Amino acid sequence: MISKNTLCIWYDSAALEAATFYAQTFADSSVGTVWRAPGDYPAGKQGDILTVEFKVMGIPCLGLNGGPGMKHSEAFSFQVATEDQAETDRLWNAIVSNGGHESQCGWCKDKWGISWQITPRALSAAIASPDPAAAKRAFEAMMTMAKIDIARIEQALAGDQLEPF
CATH class of the missing domain: 3.10.180.10 (2,3-Dihydroxybiphenyl 1,2-Dioxygenase, domain 1)
Structure with missing residues (x-):
């Protein structure tokens, strides 16, 4: 039903x-x-x-x-809050390796055109940090990523120098 x-x-x-x-x-x-x-x-x-x-x-x-008359856009997406890097990697890789493709900032599309945001809880917490400078660093680090790398987000949050990709 x-x-x-x-x-x-x-x-x-x-x-x-x-x-x-x-x-x-x-x-x-x-x-x-x-x-x-x-x-x-x-x-x-x-x-x-x-x-x-x-x-x-x-x-x-x-x-x-x-039928082929309607196409999907990023205006609709599933947002998945992941607990750790292993879950983030598993879901991201499942979508992308099954005919999907990467976007940026944790977004990807499956092979049918549905958008997914694979968002680690650590990222959400980092960009909501009560320290505006730390939140900005984490946000700026996220803006350089396709799949989110939690270790790099945590480095940025702490103010550590990020190693280039």
Whole structure:
């Protein structure tokens, strides 16, 4: 049964593939009911997969195979708060190595064009530091990164000289 409030995410024709990847990659994620079209529609034929119910980290979603008419943008993203560098690396690498691509400041896109912010809690704490100079250093360090490197953020927060990449 579809939740009262569900994110509907438009895919060209790969809603089930995306939902399966998310379920295999993120904790508290699963694939639910797969609905087939009861008749022909602009992006498909009767019997094609039309929608897929799934959860991503507990968030109810509905993948709609609506065809190539709509494209994703960074205006929508999943933000994932990670606990440590190992979790950050695992999730980032899973998305990027599965046909996705890197962006900057912890952002990446999966192969279906969905944006993800893989954000270590250490980064959020650093840029919210009560010391404005330390927060600025951490923020400036983040601005030089694609995937977030927690050790470099902590170095910047402490005022240590950063080694070049």
